[in-house]
Amino acid sequence: xxxxxxxxxxxSRLRAVPYDGPEATRELGDLDADFRFANAHLVDVRGxxxxxxxxxxxxxxxxxxxxxxxxxxxPRIDRGLRWVYDQFWNxxxxxxxxxxxxxxxx
Numbered sequence: 001x002x003x004x005x006x007x008x009x010x011x012s013r014l015r016a017v018p019y020d021g022p023e024a025t026r027e028l029g030d031l032d033a034d035f036r037f038a039n040a041h042l043v044d045v046r047g048x049x050x051x052x053x054x055x056x057x058x059x060x061x062x063x064x065x066x067x068x069x070x071x072x073x074x075p076r077i078d079r080g081l082r083w084v085y086d087q088f089w090n091x092x093x094x095x096x097x098x099x100x101x102x103x104x105x106x
Contacts, residue, residue, distance in 0.1 A: 002040060002088060009062040014042075038093060040085075051089075052082035 003016035017023045019037055027043045028036050035050070042054040049057060056078065060068030071077050 002092075006058055006062065010058075011062075014058075014061045039089065052085040055081040055085055 007014050007016045019028070024036075027048065028041055031041075031050075039051045040054055041048060041050045042057050044057065046057075056068050056071040059071045059081070071081060
């Protein structure tokens with residue numbers, strides 16, 4: 001859901017790919033599998049960011065470069081967005097599609 005909403009909000013500047021697909025393997029293959037599948041990753045011409053570090057880039061892709069600059073320059077906004085990311089992904093790991101209980105059922 002996070003990837004699809006981000007993809008939609010970016011107006012086609014962001015493209016979500018499956019973690020186990022060939023593009024993801026090429027870009028993320030050097031990462032430990034637990035880290036790779038437990039976090040969101042954003043890859044662009046500037047490199048790769050993972051986890052809550054993607055938030056400023058995500059704001060830039062969805063709201064524009066001015067939004068990204070604001071997030072970078074205002075630590076309170078950056079911390080707040082990183083907190084939201086951490087809450088979302090912790091919920092995903094404990095109760096969502098990546099939770100150990102759900103993975104055991106698969």
